[in-house]
Amino acid sequence: MNPEVELQKKIVALEQQLEKAKREKKGLEKELESKNYFLKLFQEQLKEVDRLMEEKVDKKTLHLQSYANLALEKPDPVFRISFVGKLLFCNEAITKIGQEITMYTHKLNFDTFLQKIAELVEAQQTNVEIEVKTQNAYYSFVCVPIFKESYINVYGRDITTRKKVEHELNNTANRLTTLITNIRSGILVEDNNRKIVLTNQLFCDYFNIPIPASQLVGADCSNSAQQAKYLFKDPEGFVTRVDQILQDQQVVLHEEVAMADGRFLERDFIPIFDGIEYTGHLWKYEDITERKRTQFLLQRSEEKYRQIIENMNLGLMEVDINTIVQYSNLSFCRMLGYTQEEVTGKHAGHILAPGLTKEKENEIRAKRLTGVSDIYEMEVHTKEGEPLWLLGSGGPLYDSQKQVIGTTGIFLDITRQKSMEADLREAISKAEESSRAKEIFLANMSHEIRTPMNAILGMSRLLHKTPLNEQQVSFLKAITTSAENLLVIINDILDFSKIEAGKMQVEHVGFEIQETLRQVVEVLSYKAEEKGLLLRTHIHPKVAAVLRGDPYRLNQIFLNLVGNAVKFTNEGHIDIYADVKFETPQMQVIEFKVTDTGIGIDMEKMAHIFDSFTQADNSITRKFGGTGLGLSISKRLIELMGGSMEVISEKDKGTNMTFTLGFDIGNSSDIVKNDMPQNDEYVLKGSKILLVEDNEFNRFLATTILTNYGAIVTEAINGAEAVRICALQNFDLILMDIQMPEMNGYEATEYIRKSLQKSLPIIALTSNAIKGEKEKCLSLGMNDYMSKPFEEKTFILCCASWLGKKYENLKKENFLNIPQASYQKLYNLSILKEFSRGDQSFVQKMVTIFQDTSTEALVQLREYQQAENWAAIGSLAHKMKASIDNMGIQSLKNEIREIETLGKGDIQQLDIDRLNELINYVEEVINQVLHSLKEEELV
Structure with missing residues (x-):
């Protein structure tokens, strides 16, 4: 509520209390007048008694006795005292105040009382009232001197109630005065005759009144508007309005008044009524200039x-x-x-x-x-x-x-923007549709070209193993070179498509830069030798022996850049440099350079060398061939890995291509091992493999390669035939083509998983090398993915890894939840062997420890699970993950960490079903590992 309104209400209430107190005071005054009248009558009676006493001296005692009796019967205190202070008589009311008149007069401050009596006698006053305070009350004594007889008749009355009312009224008035004095508004209270009842200093300041507010009480305000009108912007209007307000006697609130000096006052007028009788009014003025x-x-x-x-x-x-x-x-x-x-x-x-x-x-x-x-x-x-x-x-x-x-x-x-958004969505939809069509086209192109390419390259390699004369070797080399060149073009187009779609991913694994450059030189050396070029590498000693990054993309970049250098250099040399540009204890920024003494690039052509499908000169395409994507792909791969690239070249003087990449420093344990198993010719011996492929040449090639390594191969020309064969026979591995008539590889895999309930490993063999194909194959139940044409070594390694152990006992749901983990080799002792430095007893000891601790851990895991002690399960998982990692159990690497995270997380948000599923899976895999270790007699 507005504090000003609240204050006004309080003022009105206080005024009402004040008026009530005044009425009570008036009543008491009337009562006092009545008493005085009675006393006067009584005095006249006393005078008459005195006259009679003078006339009849002999009857004086009788009259006095009668008077005494009359006084004694009054309820108020009455006594007579001589001029010298001697008590002549008193009634019983005196004894109610004090047992002895001396005590009573002592309480009345007798000395002061006698002094006032002396003043009364000296002044020859005939009637005077003296107020006296006792210990508990107030009394009013009317003193009537009888000069002839030298005594005073005293008539008392208890005025305690009246004094309390007056005291309360005085307190209320004081509080009201204090409140009005301190209020932040100018206040003026007038009675019905326009006499000032109350005002404050702020009101005086507003109206330039030089007299203090306390001295204005009782002043006449009848002409105040005329006196103050010069202070206002509209003087006559101010006077007229004040007169009108006083005449109407109605409440006026928040009325603004403009002053001559530019200030503004807000005026309130509140009339005051006692019932229906108008008793005055209150003016309130507040400076609202700032507002x-x-x-x-x-x-x-x-x-x-x-x-x-x-x-x-x-x-x-x-x-x-x-x-x-x-x-x-x-x-x-x-x-x-x-x-x-x-x-x-x-x-x-x-x-x-x-x-x-x-x-x-x-x-x-x-x-x-x-x-x-x-x-x-x-x-x-x-x-x-x-x-x-x-x-x-x-x-x-x-x-x-x-x-x-x-x-x-x-x-x-934003109607226009909304329309544009709709158009944009439609355009995006069309672009996505076009992109999907492009992907479908690339997939079909990849499949249609790679399928015969797989047969050409595969048969060429097989033919190379047979006895050939010199001319046949030359012909075979031409066939192989042409096929490889065509494969390079296909890979360039597919890689460019991946980068354009933002689907190219970068690896972060350990590799040796010296080995990477050696492979590049090995691949391109024969072309350099053919042209009589010198191909050299220069690696600074500061470059770390092992780096962590993407060696495959780095190899691809070097093959593009060095391949271009070899292609466009007719004589001279090509040099590859690797130097440290910046390093910390954890990482190195390596600067790579590929320099040549080739044909160079014109300055005006330099701005376009990284454009897609663009070469420095149209004649280059005719003379050297190529897609014009090599530099564009290389630059984008470098940027994808967080690096930068620049080219410096001069026509007929050679080219210098420089790029920088940052790598983490690694160690020998970070290097990815990919060695062919010992006794290559026996690695697949006795393995039953179902080859599903609709291309005759690809079937012949794959069957030949697998048979050379001891596999027993059964062929199917499409998915429908594969399903029929698989329903009748058991196999260790299925190699599944994707695009086939009648039933494709996706449909066949789904049928084998769901309808035949077979959980053997299935590897996709597809010519679709576009991004997303691998993920699609894995999501439909396949375990691995291999793009055609493939290298023989890579092909055999993939098959060997999946045939290392068979896991038919795993539950179907575990297979569906974790597609790859269930079919990989359950453990890998390479880490322990590296630690052992050739000490086989160390490896056997570590395996024994793993068997003992894992058996105990599985028992504890079940106990904690039954007790729903999830925190203990998290702690136990933390202890188990080290031994699981050391044993190379990749299928549990993520799961054991997920159990740890769930166990240590918020109990309220715990996914108990997921945790139980993971515990069951971990128990099953570890039991399989323990069983396999016993079968291989490692423990």
Whole structure:
């Protein structure tokens, strides 16, 4: 509530109390007058008694006795005292106050009392009232001197109640005076005759009154308006208005008055009534100059920003708490086709239909009441029914008391943007459709070209193993070279497609830079030798022996750059440099250079050498061939790995291609091992393999290679035949082509998994080398993926790894949840062997320890599971993961860590079903490992 209104109420209440006290005082005064009248009568009676006593001296004693009897019967204290202070007589009321008159007079401060009596006698006063305070009460004593007889008759009355009322009235008046004195408004209280009852100093300051406020009480204010009118901007208007207010005797609140010096006062007038009787009024003046200035600045600011909003074609609307429109600017009305009159006072839901639903309205109201602003979009209809999209920004609207009274909304017409978004979505949809068509085309092209390429290269390698004369070797080399060149073109196009789609991924594994460059030189050396070129590598000693990064992409970059150098250099040399540009204890930034003495590049062609399908000169394509993608792919691969590349070249003087890449420093244990198993010719011996392939040459090639390594191969020409064969026979491994007639590889795999319930390893053999094909194969139940054409070594290694152990006993659901883990070799002792430095007893000891601790751990794991002690399970998993890692059990590497994380996490959010599933899987795999270790007699 407004503190000024509260103060006014308090003032009115205090005034009412004051008037009530005055009425009570008047009543007491009337009662006192009545007593005085009685006393006067009594005095006259005493005088008459005295006269009679003078006339009849002999009857004096009798008269005195009669008077004494009369006094003794009065309820109020009455006594007679001589001029010298001797008590002549008293009634019984005196004894109620004190047992002895000496005590009573002592309580009355007898010396002061006698002094006042002496003053009374000396002044020859015939009647005087003396107020005396006792210990517990107040008394009023009327003293009537009898000069002839030299004594005083004293008549007492208890006035304690009246004194308490007067004291309370005085306290109330003092509090009221203090309050009004300290209030931040000028206060003037006048009675019905315009006499000042109360005022404060601030009122005097406002009206330039030089007299202190305390001295104005009782002053006449009848002509005060005339005296003060010069202070106001409209002097006569001020006087007229004051007269009118006094005549109306009605409450006036918050009336503004302009002063001549530029200030503003706010005036309140409150009439005061005692019942229906007008007893006075209260004026209150407050300086609101600062408030007016703030309001003026705020109004100017609002007008300024309203104008800005208008100029920006932004719609502005203000609604109250009930969503009734209080204001809308012209821009908003123009947007929707309304006039301001048509909008003001209407429910916003009618104007912003159908976007502002009842639910949306309630949501917005709830946000505003909590002071929340937001941005939203809504579709509305214009007055003519046309659809319109608005972007709205809404915030709470406050009053002067910081109370939310509604919402302010600013609206922007985004219909055109929405239309553009729709067009953009359609364009994106078409682009995605085009991209999918492109991917399908690339997949088909890859399949159609790679399938015969697989047969050509495979048969060429097989033919190379047979006795050939010199001419046949030359022919075979030409065939192989042509096929490899064609394969390079296909790979370039597919790699470029992957990079364009953002689907190229970068590995982070250990490798030796010296071995990577050796492989590059080995691949390209025969071409360099043919042209009489010198191909050299220069690796700075500071370069770490083992780095962590993507050796495959690095090899691809070097093959492109060095291959181009060999292609475009007719004489001279090609040099490959590797040097440390920057290093820390954990990483090195390596600068690589490939320099040649070739044909170089013209300056005007340099800006386009990284463009796709572009070469420095059209004649180059005719003379040297190629897709023009090599440099573009290399640059993008370097950038993908966080590096940069630059080219410096001069026509006919050679080219210098420099790029930098950052690598983590690794160690020998980070290097990926990929060695062919011992006794290659027996690695697949006795393995039953089902080869599913519709291409005759590919079947012949794969069968020949597998048979050379001891495998027993059964062929199927499509997925339907493979399903029929698989239903009748058991195999150790299936090699599954993807694109086949009748039933493709996806459908066949799904049938074998779900219908035949067979969980043997299935490896996809596909010519689709585009990104996403591998993930699709794995998601449909296959265990690995190999792109054709493949290297014989890689092909045999893949088959050998999946045939290392068979896991038919694993449950189907575990296979479905973790497709690869269930079929990989269960353990790998290479880490232990590396640690052992050739000590086989060390390896056997570590395996024995693993068997003992794992058996015990599985028992504890079940106990904790039954007791639902999830934290203990997390701690146990933490202990188990080290031995699982050392044993190379890759199928549990992620699962044991997930168990640890779940066990140590929030119990309230624990996925118990997932945790139990993982525990069951870990137990099953470890039991299989222990069983396999016993079978291989390693423990």
